[in-house]
Amino acid sequence: MDKFTSMDDRNAIEAAMPWADRPVPKTVYEMLTRAKEDHGRRNAVSYQILSGPTDKAETLTWSELHALVTQAANLFRRLGVGENDVVAYLLPNANETVVALLGAMVAGIANPINPLLESEQIASILRETDAKVLVTLKGFPKTDVPQKAAEAVRHAPNVKTVLEVDLNRYLTPPKSWIIPFIRPKVPARHRARVLSFNAEVAKQNKTLDFEDASEDRVAAYFHTGGTTGMPKVAQHKYSGMVYNGWLGSDLLFDEKSVVMCPLPLFHVFACHVILMGMVASGAHMILPTPAGYRGDGVFDNFWKLVERYKATFLITVPTALSALMQRPVNADISSVKTAFSGSSPLPVELYKRFEQSTGIEIIEGYGLTEATCLVSINPIGGEKKIGSIGIPFPYTDIKVLQDAQDGPAICGPDEIGEICLANPGVVSGATYTEPDKNRDLYHEVGNQMYLRTGDLGRIDQDGYIWITGRAKDLIIRGGHNIDPAIIEEALAGHDAIAMAGAIGQPDAHSGEIPAVYIELVAGATITPKEVMDYAGEKITERAALPKHIEILEELPKTAVGKVFKPDLRRLAITRVYDKALDEAGLDARVSEVIEDKKRGLVARLSGGREDEAKIKETLGNFTRPWEWAS
Numbered sequence: 272m273d274k275f276t277s278m279d280d281r282n283a284i285e286a287a288m289p290w291a292d293r294p295v296p297k298t299v300y301e302m303l304t305r306a307k308e309d310h311g312r313r314n315a316v317s318y319q320i321l322s323g324p325t326d327k328a329e330t331l332t333w334s335e336l337h338a339l340v341t342q343a344a345n346l347f348r349r350l351g352v353g354e355n356d357v358v359a360y361l362l363p364n365a366n367e368t369v370v371a372l373l374g375a376m377v378a379g380i381a382n383p384i385n386p387l388l389e390s391e392q393i394a395s396i397l398r399e400t401d402a403k404v405l406v407t408l409k410g411f412p413k414t415d416v417p418q419k420a421a422e423a424v425r426h427a428p429n430v431k432t433v434l435e436v437d438l439n440r441y442l443t444p445p446k447s448w449i450i451p452f453i454r455p456k457v458p459a460r461h462r463a464r465v466l467s468f469n470a471e472v473a474k475q476n477k478t479l480d481f482e483d484a485s486e487d488r489v490a491a492y493f494h495t496g497g498t499t500g501m502p503k504v505a506q507h508k509y510s511g512m513v514y515n516g517w518l519g520s521d522l523l524f525d526e527k528s529v530v531m532c533p534l535p536l537f538h539v540f541a542c543h544v545i546l547m548g549m550v551a552s553g554a555h556m557i558l559p560t561p562a563g564y565r566g567d568g569v570f571d572n573f574w575k576l577v578e579r580y581k582a583t584f585l586i587t588v589p590t591a592l593s594a595l596m597q598r599p600v601n602a603d604i605s606s607v608k609t610a611f612s613g614s615s616p617l618p619v620e621l622y623k624r625f626e627q628s629t630g631i632e633i634i635e636g637y638g639l640t641e642a643t644c645l646v647s648i649n650p651i652g653g654e655k656k657i658g659s660i661g662i663p664f665p666y667t668d669i670k671v672l673q674d675a676q677d678g679p680a681i682c683g684p685d686e687i688g689e690i691c692l693a694n695p696g697v698v699s700g701a702t703y704t705e706p707d708k709n710r711d712l713y714h715e716v717g718n719q720m721y722l723r724t725g726d727l728g729r730i731d732q733d734g735y736i737w738i739t740g741r742a743k744d745l746i747i748r749g750g751h752n753i754d755p756a757i758i759e760e761a762l763a764g765h766d767a768i769a770m771a772g773a774i775g776q777p778d779a780h781s782g783e784i785p786a787v788y789i790e791l792v793a794g795a796t797i798t799p800k801e802v803m804d805y806a807g808e809k810i811t812e813r814a815a816l817p818k819h820i821e822i823l824e825e826l827p828k829t830a831v832g833k834v835f836k837p838d839l840r841r842l843a844i845t846r847v848y849d850k851a852l853d854e855a856g857l858d859a860r861v862s863e864v865i866e867d868k869k870r871g872l873v874a875r876l877s878g879g880r881e882d883e884a885k886i887k888e889t890l891g892n893f894t895r896p897w898e899w900a901s
Contacts (some may be wrong), residue, residue, distance in 0.1 A: 275522045276653030277662075278734045284521075284665040290695055295517050298509050299490060300344075300377045300483045302516055302550050307337035310526050310553030317580065318366045318558045320441035322568035324575035324602075327443050329366055333553065336369070342475035343374025349475070350404055350432050352379040354488060359402035359430075361386050361393060361420050363561030367436045367468060368536045369546065371406045376490040376512075377483065382504075383493060383537035389811045390422035392502065397427035399504055399704065400492050406468055409435035410457045412450065414561075417457045424461040433459075434468040438561065484509070492704065493539055495640045495752065504704040507539075511643030511696035512547050518645050518664055519548020524584065526553035529606070531582040533563035533573075533591070539644040540613055544636075545586055557582060564591045570598055578602035585610040585631065589617045590749035592625050592633075593780045600629055607631050609651060613638065614750025616738065616782060619657050620891025635660060637736070641703075641712075641722055643696030647736055658894075659735040660728075667694035670721055671730055672714050679714040679721075682729065685869055687739055690728045691721035729869060739871035744836060746775035746785050751814045758787055758817055761809035762802065767795035772826050772834035776819060776843035779851070779892035786819040788839050790826040797822070819843075840864075840872055844895055848874050855889045857882050862900045875900040 274280050296302040306315070311334040319328040331339070347358050358375035359382040362368045375381035382400045384393055397405065407420040417435075424430045439450045459465055484490075491507040524530065530549065534541040536558075549556045557580050559573075560566025564587075569576075573595060577585070583606055587595075592612060610625070613636045622633055634651055637660035638644040647669065649661035663669045672679040673688040682688040691714050693699070699720040703709050713720045727740040746753040755773035762771040770790045775783030789802060799820040810816055827838035841864035848861050859879030867873045874897040879886065890897050 273521050276650045280650070280653075281662055281665055290514075290666045293517065295513050297487065297513070298377075298484050299373060299512055299547075299550070300340075300479070302513060302547075303337055303340060303373060306333045306550050306553050311337075313526060313553055314555040315549065315553075316366060316369055316556045316558065318364065318441070320365075320438060320561060322560050322566055322572045322576070324572055324579045327441065329441065331366055336373075338477045339370045339472065340373040340377065341477055341479055342472045343370050344377035345475040345480045346471050347375060347378035347404060348481055352403055354379055354484060356380065357382050357400045357402040357492065358404045358406065359384055359397055359400065360406040361416060361423075362407060362436060362536070363414070363416065364536050364558045364563055365436065365438065365441070365561060366558075367406075369556075369558075370472070371468070372536060372542060372546070373550075376509075377479075380489060381491045383491075383542065385494070385535070385537045386416045386419070387813075388419075390419040390426075391811070393419060393423035394426035396494050396502055396504070397423055397430055399494075399502070401429050402427070403430065404432045404434065405430050405463070406434045406436065409437040409467075410455045411438050412453055412455065417455075421457050421459050421461065424459075424463050428462065430461075430463050433461075433463045433465045434471065435465060436468045440469075489698075491542075493537075493542075493640050503708055505640045505702055506698050506704060507543070507643045507696075508698055511698070512543055513551075514666070514695035515543040515643055515645050516547035516551030519544060520552035522664070523611070523651070524548050524552040524554040528552065528554035528584050529557065529580055529582045530554055530584045530586060531557045531559070531577060531580065532586040533559050533566070533569060534586055534588070535563055539638065539640050540586070543644040544613075544638065555580075564588075564594075570594045573598070574600050574602040574604055577604050577607060581606040583608055587612050588614040588750050589621060590781050592617070592621055596621065596624055596628065604629065604631070609634060611636060614747075616658065616894040618779070618782075618892050618894050620888055622657050623891070637661070637738075639724060641697070641724070642692060642694060645696070646692055646694070649735075654733075656731075656733075656735045658896075659731075659737045661736065662734050663692075663736070664694070667692060668719070668721075669730070669736060670714075670716060671728060672716070672721070672723075679716060681716065684732045685729050687727055687729050687869070690724045690726045690736065690738070692724065693719050693721050697722045727871075737869070739869070746773070746783050746815075748775070748778075748783055748785065748814055749781040753785060753812070753815045755785070757812065757815050758785060758806070758810060761806060762787065762789070764809065765797070765802070765805050767791055767797040768802070769793075769795075770826055770834060772836060772839050773817065774836055774839045774843060776840075777847045777893040777895050778818075782894055784818040785815060786821070786839075786843050787817040788826060788842070789820065789822045790824075791822060837866065837872065844872060844874050848890060848893070848897070851889055851892075852876075852879075852886065855885065857886055857889065859886055861897075867896075870896050873898055 317330040636648040671682040671688040758773035776786040827835040862877040
């Protein structure tokens, strides 16, 4: 692995040769074939359906995984999937999920779908991508995925074949004996034929029946939402996946790495950063339970699972770190060297608590679906600037830009603008499948197109990137992107509500949770509980349900009558921080919330200076900064 501890290291890697001259594979299948040839007998992926540290697990070697992916790709081709056709999957984590993802990328275009979505949103994605094949679960206790899949296919007639995965094979007696008797029946009210995924894969050749792609091409579609009727669907090419894999193998992992990844295989973090990093490096990926961190007993057994597999690298998110800190470290975790946290900002106090409790170095990274994934990271073993998203990866060019009359202007050090980027993971001009959604998505500087991330931020004198806000106004709840318009449009249908403004309020566990402020129609009356009940009926995405509802006499507005969200965020920061300080028995309170050019919204405190250490600990659980009022 190359040394990557500073901007100098980063620049040296980039200066060694252009990306185009790097001797990397051209396709995912070529990358997987190299893994088989170099690491065939080494472990590739392990999975267990239950979370116990001695429960049954299934491990595939790189040779075994290569054979299964080859057979799956042959199956998809036999089912009529060409290079431009789509294989969708609606699955929890399992070894079959890995096989389906890689096999679909080899045969055509893979389309992972979040199984937590409702059937209406799933059907919308299936129609948008024109999927021919859907891989999903066979009826199984304690999951509604098969039912949602069947209903979605009924509204997506383009799906001609449904391939079912039966999780019962991962169980041991007596549980495996009982499942056939309690298995829920899923009525198929659609016209697609239904087959067994594993049975059909087993019939196929273990050598590829067709020529692997010779040119770079789109090989995956990842939806960026799903909480509205028509989600955005991002296109990913082999080149972007190989770039993410190369970053993993060159800077993060080697063949001796054992990576605990309880993240879902419908998200780019798990699919492109981790799985592609495993394929490129020959490392070992651990998938505990179908639901990962959400699985029964995962947090309680987490450290014992780390000990079982002798994990060296943990993949996590702030909400998971917060939950882990509520459990004792009750196992030998000396094998772990590093934890990679992404998806949302990590609170300073949580960062400190985790490192002090475990002795494990945390590195924060930044990526986005529209760039295939990886963008920047706090360098391993180098200087960490807690709260920043680190320095750009090699071959990633980041600029902070502001709109100007004669085109985008490049911001100087610590000047805030929109974070824009170019790297091998950006499909310039065709980020989304729908051309209309690509309008105004790029800035041109010189002859280079830069993807507009929608994140506001700055680059400091040392080259570290700081996010200060979001131009897109998204609410990020534990890494889950929520469009506030979903909440606002749902509540606008109530006769008593004149206007609603939804924001993300600070939360010590999830980073942000949805809060909504309401202005009523003149003369109307309604209680926050009635608004909450109404929201529960109208908002189908559970993560988008507001956790706080407040009725104001009048919402703050701009000169043109739009809701002025910064003032609502100020109200939320004041309320949440004051409550946290009060519950901690501290006298300090928020006197005002100011807009700082470098840090965004900053809470100013008055009173209680003698308790500064306790205040730092209390407010350090949140990502928004604070300071003393002068």
